[in-house]
Structure formats: structure tokens, C-alpha cells
Amino acid sequence: xxxVTVQLGQCGNQIGFEVFNALxxxxxxxxxxxxxxxxxxYQASCKERFFREEKGVPIAxxxxxxxxxxxxxxxxxxxxxxxxxxxxxxxxxxxxxGSGNNWAYGYSVHGPKHEDSIMNLxxxxxxxxxxxxxxxxxxxxxxxxxxxxxxxxxxxLHDHYSNALKMNQIIWPYGTGEVIVQNYNSILTLSxxxxxxxxxxxxxxxxxxxxxxxxxxxxxxxxxxINQVLAHQLGSVFQPTYSVEGSFHYRRNPLGIDWQxxxxxxxxxxxGKMSQxxxxxxxxxxxxxxILRGKDxxxxxxxxxxxxxxxxSWLGPDEAFTVWxxxxxxxxxxxxxxxxxxxxFFVKPLDTIxxxxxxxxxxxxxxxQYTKFGIEEEGFLDSFTLLEQVVASYRNL
Amino acid sequence: xxxxVVVQVGQCGNQIGCCFWDLALREHAxxxxxxxxxxxxxxxxxxxxxxxxxxxxxxxKGKICSLKARxxxxxxxxxxxxxxxxxxxxDVFDSKQxxxxxxGSGNNWAVGHKVFxxxxxxxILEKLRKSxxxxxxxxxxxxxxxxxxxxxxxxxxxxxxxxxxxxxxxxRFVTSVYPSSEDDVITSPYNSLLAVKELxxxxxxxxxxxxxxxxxxxSKIDLVVNSGKLGPIVKPNSLVTSGGTAFKKQHKxxxxxxxxxxxxxxxxxxxxxxxxxxxxxxxxxxxxxLVPFPQLHYLVSSLTPLYTLADVNIPPRRLDLMFSDAFSKxxxxxxxxxxxxxxxxxxxxxxxxxxxxxxxxxxxxxxxxLQFVSWNQEGWKTSLCSVPPVGHSHSLLxxxxxxCVKPTFIELRERFMRLYKKKAHLHHYLQVEGMEExxxxxxxxxxxxxxxxxxxxxxxxxxxxxxxxxLSIAV
Numbered sequence: 001x002x003x004v005t006v007q008l009g010q011c012g013n014q015i016g017f018e019v020f021n022a023l024x025x026x027x028x029x030x031x032x033x034x035x036x037x038x039x040x041x042y043q044a045s046c047k048e049r050f051f052r053e054e055k056g057v058p059i060a061x062x063x064x065x066x067x068x069x070x071x072x073x074x075x076x077x078x079x080x081x082x083x084x085x086x087x088x089x090x091x092x093x094x095x096x097x098g099s100g101n102n103w104a105y106g107y108s109v110h111g112p113k114h115e116d117s118i119m120n121l122x123x124x125x126x127x128x129x130x131x132x133x134x135x136x137x138x139x140x141x142x143x144x145x146x147x148x149x150x151x152x153x154x155x156x157l158h159d160h161y162s163n164a165l166k167m168n169q170i171i172w173p174y175g176t177g178e179v180i181v182q183n184y185n186s187i188l189t190l191s192x193x194x195x196x197x198x199x200x201x202x203x204x205x206x207x208x209x210x211x212x213x214x215x216x217x218x219x220x221x222x223x224x225x226i227n228q229v230l231a232h233q234l235g236s237v238f239q240p241t242y243s244v245e246g247s248f249h250y251r252r253n254p255l256g257i258d259w260q261x262x263x264x265x266x267x268x269x270x271x272g273k274m275s276q277x278x279x280x281x282x283x284x285x286x287x288x289x290x291i292l293r294g295k296d297x298x299x300x301x302x303x304x305x306x307x308x309x310x311x312x313s314w315l316g317p318d319e320a321f322t323v324w325x326x327x328x329x330x331x332x333x334x335x336x337x338x339x340x341x342x343x344x345f346f347v348k349p350l351d352t353i354x355x356x357x358x359x360x361x362x363x364x365x366x367x368x369q370y371t372k373f374g375i376e377e378e379g380f381l382d383s384f385t386l387l388e389q390v391v392a393s394y395r396n397l
Numbered sequence: 398x399x400x401x402v403v404v405q406v407g408q409c410g411n412q413i414g415c416c417f418w419d420l421a422l423r424e425h426a427x428x429x430x431x432x433x434x435x436x437x438x439x440x441x442x443x444x445x446x447x448x449x450x451x452x453x454x455x456x457x458k459g460k461i462c463s464l465k466a467r468x469x470x471x472x473x474x475x476x477x478x479x480x481x482x483x484x485x486x487x488d489v490f491d492s493k494q495x496x497x498x499x500x501g502s503g504n505n506w507a508v509g510h511k512v513f514x515x516x517x518x519x520x521i522l523e524k525l526r527k528s529x530x531x532x533x534x535x536x537x538x539x540x541x542x543x544x545x546x547x548x549x550x551x552x553x554x555x556x557x558x559x560x561x562x563x564x565x566x567x568x569r570f571v572t573s574v575y576p577s578s579e580d581d582v583i584t585s586p587y588n589s590l591l592a593v594k595e596l597x598x599x600x601x602x603x604x605x606x607x608x609x610x611x612x613x614x615x616s617k618i619d620l621v622v623n624s625g626k627l628g629p630i631v632k633p634n635s636l637v638t639s640g641g642t643a644f645k646k647q648h649k650x651x652x653x654x655x656x657x658x659x660x661x662x663x664x665x666x667x668x669x670x671x672x673x674x675x676x677x678x679x680x681x682x683x684x685x686x687l688v689p690f691p692q693l694h695y696l697v698s699s700l701t702p703l704y705t706l707a708d709v710n711i712p713p714r715r716l717d718l719m720f721s722d723a724f725s726k727x728x729x730x731x732x733x734x735x736x737x738x739x740x741x742x743x744x745x746x747x748x749x750x751x752x753x754x755x756x757x758x759x760x761x762x763x764x765x766x767l768q769f770v771s772w773n774q775e776g777w778k779t780s781l782c783s784v785p786p787v788g789h790s791h792s793l794l795x796x797x798x799x800x801c802v803k804p805t806f807i808e809l810r811e812r813f814m815r816l817y818k819k820k821a822h823l824h825h826y827l828q829v830e831g832m833e834e835x836x837x838x839x840x841x842x843x844x845x846x847x848x849x850x851x852x853x854x855x856x857x858x859x860x861x862x863x864x865x866x867x868l869s870i871a872v
Binding site: 069177219358359364384392 | 741752772
């Protein structure tokens with residue numbers, strides 16, 4: 001079962017590179033802490049899922065899209081330099097002039113103009129899979145290409161490949177200062193993705209930045225550092241595991257919307273103590289997925305996750321909680337755990353962004369930049385309405 | 398990657414342009430050691446095989462043969478352009494991309510705009526179209542001019558309308574040098590005011606610069622350099638003011654050093670579009686993020702460092718100093734006080750070995766002392782370009798859309814009214830065909846409307862920041 005990754009914009013491409021690197025490096029690792037046979041099965045599954053082979057060299061199952069060439073060129077050469085794996089030159093789509101941080105430009109101009117070319121590239125990559133599980137779309141929501149073109153493409157993937165899972169990895173921008181119109185771009189993206197994506201995996205730049213600063217003690221944090229932490233987290237979620245039925249299988253969550261990734265806890269402590277990280281008031285979860293890798297996974301005590309107080313009254317822990325395990329250690333950590341959670345945790349950041357965007361919209365600042373390319377005030381209002389509904393729904397869990 | 402075309406108009410515009418091309422060549426020479434023509438150089442230069450007769454066919458790949466600037470040089474006197482064509486940069490300019498006349502505009506906006514405008518319209522269009530044809534993706538026109546004279550001010554702004562009509566999708570970024578209050582051109586207030594109306598209506602983005610600020614910067618640098626207070630040697634290439642000549646030599650022309658600062662501004666503005674980095678910022682993003690309403694497109698720029706010491710390994714404390722400097726009046730290219738006015742938006746374009754954490758730390762540090770408008774409390778746009786400028790390990794260009802430009806406009810209006818009330822020198826303008834008193838009154842209205850917009854924003858400064866009531870949803 002294979003996954004085709006679509007890397008969009010500067011952010012998507014920079015992260016995508018780190019993800020493939022992390023996946024490949026981990027799969028090649030000899031310190032798996034498991035039997036040789038198991039290691040080989042793990043490697044084969046990872047390869048099948050994310051890579052294909054051309055003349056003996058692993059090629060990432062990815063399509064790289066950006067509206068200007070610098071980042072893709074950089075990423076292509078970095079991958080080739082590793083000597084281990086690379087991207088296919090033919091799987092890249094580039095233009096000359098970027099999207100100018102303008103969601104409307106990405107969605108209404110670039111989208112329709114390049115739809116055929118990009119969908120063709122994706123189709124070619126899909127044809128090279130024996131069986132397609134789904135799409136993993138990496139994008140930021142603050143800029144113009146990842147956000148606008150990303151929303152457009154996800155819609156089209158939804159229309160063309162209705163049976164395939166579409167999971168969007170979205171990068172939540174720093175609270176202050178990446179792009180001034182980031183709040184507009186974010187709400188427009190989220191409202192559109194809501195209608196066509198199956199799952200939104202959210203990572204906040206602020207949170208990962210804190211991880212780098214506090215947990216990893218990095219002094220001068222670069223985007224490279226941030227992307228590597230992110231790639232590590234994604235790797236610990238996506239690498240093969242045994243499903244309950246006992247075969248390696250990337251499963252689709254039956255509920256399917258709004259996952260949220262929490263930082264993995266490398267190594268010890270024993271998992272029963274994870275409840276210490278919970279906030280003061282209960283954060284109600286719709287569903288939780290725990291992924292355990294490494295030594296002693298069979299003995300892990302997961303009772304803390306089965307507390308009914310964590311869940312809604314209408315979906316108890318029996319249905320809402322799942323665990324996947326494998327003895328094969330990830331990235332040379334003797335024990336590691338990841339939690340993917342669909343919960344109220346993301347209400348606060350969403351509410352904040354909607355609030356800021358609404359304040360700006362009330363003054364009509366920057367709106368002319370969007371109406372210039374066909375996104376009218378009504379489009380904004382529709383987005384606000386939808387997201388307020390999401391916030392309200394989650395609050396009422 | 399996209400291309401930009403520089404249109405330099407009038408004496409000031411051409412002198413600045415000349416400095417810019419010199420610095421641009423130096424920068425690309427330092428970065429591109431192998432001499433291969435790449436997309437970065439291509440943004441400002443064509444690669445031409447001069448052995449081929451005729452236009453010189455453009456070569457898109459391979460070694461650099463002969464670089465031609467993507468420029469159009471316009472002046473109604475021959476002196477400055479001739480000097481450029483006889484100077485060390487003569488081969489960089491395409492001799493067919495010039496428009497000159499001999500009589501000059503006599504420091505009269507009307508002559509520049511109406512007389513020469515109509516006379517040279519077709520030629521101008523032709524040269525512009527030619528430049529555009531040589532680009533496979535033209536993104537931006539940079540117009541360099543001054544406001545106080547006749548050609549740069551009049552013909553330069555006439556050009557804006559032509560560009561808007563002919564190339565509506567290409568951005569028009571204007572670098573305007575404003576006259577200082579002790580300007581010796583008596584009619585400069587007339588010229589400036591008439592030009593401002595055109596800038597209001599036809600420019601996408603204006604970077605106003607005033608001579609007084611540039612002069613102050615030069616004086617400070619000279620003071621520091623000559624005082625011997627700097628222990629280690631100041632690297633000669635590092636001066637923002639030097640075009641490669643040793644800093645100790647007297648500048649032949651007094652404006653050279655000042656023009657170099659403006660040239661550096663343009664280099665920094667386009668650095669993230671030309672070179673790679675972890676957070677790129679293209680020219681269209683400047684307009685998108687810094688212009689919240691179409692008329693409010695005047696950006697205050699400040700540049701650091703202005704010089705650097707031989708010590709290349711700069712620890713974080715010095716790095717933070719660079720950010721503080723960018724917000725100090727000493728480094729601004731226009732006399733204004735942004736810290737005591739209202740920020741609508743601010744962009745920080747960083748070059749060199751600076752990471753996202755350095756950027757964030759400094760934004761957190763500086764934010765409390767700056768006032769942002771209520772609907773854009775976190776209005777920062779940032780970019781990180783890995784390639785530092787020549788002679789420095791890092792640099793920072795700050796662009797602010799701030800209400801502090803209002804006093805500049807008010808003062809301009811006052812100086813204008815003083816002259817206009819007396820009808821001094823007015824006949825020089827009115828006798829030009831197409832000029833009427835209404836041109837003046839309309840220009841004043843346009844400027845007053847702009848001032849009024851800034852006033853309204855300033856009025857919100859003292860109000861508490863309240864959240865607008867959100868939509869309420871029935872669940």
C-alpha cells in the first residue's frame with residue numbers, strides 16, 4: 001500500500017525533504033532491536049509505502065510543486081547529494097513567479113492555470129504504485145502557494161480520487177511575524193480543506209520551536225532544526241506497525257477529521273505516566289491513537305488512555321482509543337511513543353486565528369489584494385462562518 | 398525566477414542607477430565565482446553574445462559572455478548619461494536603451510511631464526517593450542528619480558502612467574528622492590507636489606528617501622571612521638557608501654556616497670528574490686504584505702549595518718544590535734519618527750547567517766516599544782536570505798508602513814502653499830500646453846486626502862484595542 005506525497009510551496013518542499021530523509025534513514029538503520037527478519041519486513045514495508053526503485057536507486061514517491069524555482073532546486077540537489085535516495089526530476093512542477101503570499105492568487109490564478117499539468121504529474125506517480133492508499137499533502141497555511149494552491153489541489157484530488165485517503169499536513173504559522181496576511185490565508189485554507197480533506201495533521205511552528213529550545217536545548221534554532229523535529233514526529237507515526245489484525249497496514253481512522261500530533265516522548269518514562277502532561281481542565285478527545293515502538297511494547301500499561309473522562313459521552317474509550325505497536329525501534333530510540341489525537345486541544349489556536357483574522361477583516365485591510373483575484377468579501381464570510389461552527393462544535397464535545 | 402527592469406530618469410535617477418549597477422555586478426561577481434550565467438544574475442542582467450551582429454542574441458545558459466543591464470536610461474540633458482557611457486560601466490548598458498535630449502527640463506515638472514512626455518511617449522514605449530521582450534517573466538519595474546527637479550519628477554511620473562497602461566500586471570516600485578528643506582531649487586515644492594499626485598495614483602509602492610538623511614548617515618560614518626575609535630581596521634569593501642574605492646579617498650562627487658546607500662537599498666530589497674534562503678520573500682510579497690489599502694503605499698526604509706569591523710564571527714549580542722539599529726532614526730533613509738507614530742505593517746529582510754530564533758527573539762524584544770494599528774497587532778513580515786552582502790556577515794533591511802510619513806507630506810504641502818499663494822514662478826508652469834491651475838488644485842486635494850487617511854489611522858492610536866464582536870453561530 002503506497003502513499004503519494006505532494007509537497008507544496010517553500011514550506012512543503014523543505015519539510016518533505018526532511019520527512020523522506022528521516023523515513024529512509026530510519027528504515028536503513030541496523031539498530032532496530034529486533035530480529036533480522038522483522039527488520040527486513042519493516043524496511044520492505046517502508047520502502048513500498050514511500051519509495052520506488054529506478055535502476056537500484058530509491059526514488060521518493062513524491063510530486064514537488066512550487067510557483068518559483070529556488071526551493072525545489074535546492075531540495076532536489078540536497079536529496080541527490082545524500083547518495084542514498086533522491087527525487088525524480090520529472091516529478092517537479094515549477095513556475096517563475098511565486099504566489100506573493102496571496103491565497104487568492106494561489107487558488108484562483110495558479111490553480112486553474114496549472115491544474116492539468118500538476119494532476120498529470122500526480123497521476124503518473126499514482127500509476128507507479130501497485131496499490132494506492134492515499135495522498136499526503138504537505139503545505140503551510142500562511143503563505144500563498146501551499147495554502148491557496150494546496151486548497152485547490154486537495155479539492156481536485158477529492159474529485160478525481162474519491163477512494164483514496166487525503167491527509168493534509170498543515171503547518172500552523174508562528175503567532176507573530178511570518179506573513180502579515182497569514183490569518184486571512186489560514187482561514188481561507190482551513191475552510192476549504194474542511195470540505196475536501198479527510199484528515200488534517202496540524203503542527204504549530206511555535207510549539208516545535210519550544211521543543212527545540214526547551215527539550216533539545218538548541219541555541220540558534222533554524223528552520224532546518226524545526227523541520228527535522230517535525231520529520232521525526234511524522235516518521236514515528238508513519239513508519240510501519242502491526243495493526244490489530246497482525247499485518248503491516250497503514251490504517252484510515254474511521255472518524256477521519258482533525259488529528260493533532262503531540263510531541264513523542266523519546267525513550268523512558270513508562271507510558272502510564274503520560275497523564276502528567278495533561279492540562280488542568282479536561283481536554284475532551286474524540287479519538288486517540290497511540291503508537292509504540294521498541295523494547296517491551298507488549299507490556300506497556302495504557303490504562304491511563306482508557307479513562308472515560310478523556311472522551312465524549314457518546315464515544316467511549318473502546319471505540320475511540322486505538323494502539324499500534326511494533327518491536328522495531330524507531331530512529332535508534334530504545335523506546336518511543338507517539339500520540340495522534342483528535343481533541344479540543346486545537347480549539348484555542350483556531351479560535352485565536354479566527355479572532356485575529358476577523359479583527360483585520362472588520363477594518364477591510366488587505367482585502368483589495370484578494371478581491372483583485374476573485375475572492376470576494378462573501379468568500380471571506382463563508383470561511384468565517386464555517387470555522388466558527390467548527391470551534392463551536394468542538395467546544396460542545 | 399523573475400526579472401526586473403530598472404528605469405532611471407533624470408540626473409539623480411541616473412546617478413543612483415549607475416551606483417546600483419556597479420554594486421549589483423560586484424555582488425553577483427562575489428557570489429557567482431564560476432562565472433556561469435544563472436537565474437539570479439538573470440534577474441537584472443542579460444547575457445549577450447556580442448560577436449553576433451545586431452541586437453546581440455541573448456544566451457540563457459553557460460558562461461557569462463557580456464552582461465547587459467536590464468535598464469532604460471532617460472534624461473533630457475546629455476551630461477549625466479554621457480558620463481556613464483564613457484565611464485567604467487559603459488559596456489553594461491545597451492546603447493539602444495537610452496532616451497536623451499539636450500535642452501533639459503529647466504527644473505519644471507510641467508516641461509518634463511507634458512512636453513517631453515508627449516514628445517517621447519512612443520520612444521519610451523518602444524524601449525520598455527524591448528526590455529520586457531528580453532524577459533521571460535517580468536515581475537517589476539524599478540523607477541529611480543528625484544521629486545524636486547523637472548525630468549525625474551515630471552517625466553519620471555509620466556512614465557508611471559505609461560507603465561500602468563502598457564504593463565498592468567507588472568509591479569511599479571518607485572525610489573523617490575525628496576528634496577531637503579534647504580533645497581536650492583526654488584520650484585521644488587511645485588515639482589514634488591505635482592509628482593506626489595502621480596505616485597499616489599500610479600505607483601504600487603514608493604520608497605521615499607531624503608537627501609538630509611543620507612547626508613547625516615555619511616557624516617556619521619565619516620566621523621566614526623576618522624576618529625580612530627575603531628581598533629581593528631574597517632574593511633574597505635564593507636562600507637555601504639563605498640563603490641569599491643578605498644574609503645579614505647575623497648569621493649570625487651559629493652553624491653556618490655549617498656547614492657550608494659540607495660543602491661544598497663535596492664540590492665537588499667531584491668536579495669531574497671534572487672538568492673536562496675530558509676524563508677524567501679519575493680517582490681510581490683512586499684506589496685501584498687505592506688500595502689493594506691491601495692493609497693497607503695509609502696514605506697520607510699532603514700538599513701544596517703552601515704559598516705562593519707574586520708571581526709567576522711559576530712556573537713548574538715552584536716546581531717541583536719543590528720536589529721536595534723534598524724529601528725533607530727540614525728539608520729533611516731527618510732526623516733521620520735516611526736517609534737512615536739503608528740505602524741500599519743513592518744517587514745524585516747535579513748541576509749546572512751541569521752536563523753529564525755534570532756529573528757523571533759528580536760521581534761519579541763522590540764515589539765513592546767512599537768505601536769501597531771489595532772487590526773494588525775502582529776503585523777510583521779520576515780524573510781531570511783542565506784547570502785550576505787559583500788563584506789558583511791549579515792545585514793537587515795527594515796521596511797515600515799507607518800503614519801510617520803505624514804509630517805513629510807504636511808511639510809511639503811506647506812512649502813507648496815507658501816509659493817502658490819504668491820503665485821511665484823507659476824507662469825513657467827501655466828505657459829506649458831496642457832497645464833492649468835486645476836492641475837495644482839487637484840494635486841493638493843490628492844495630497845490632502847492622503848494626509849487625511851493617515852490622520853484617521855493616527856486617531857485610533859490612543860484608543861484601547863478592542864476585539865470586534867465575532868459571528869455567533871447556532872450549533
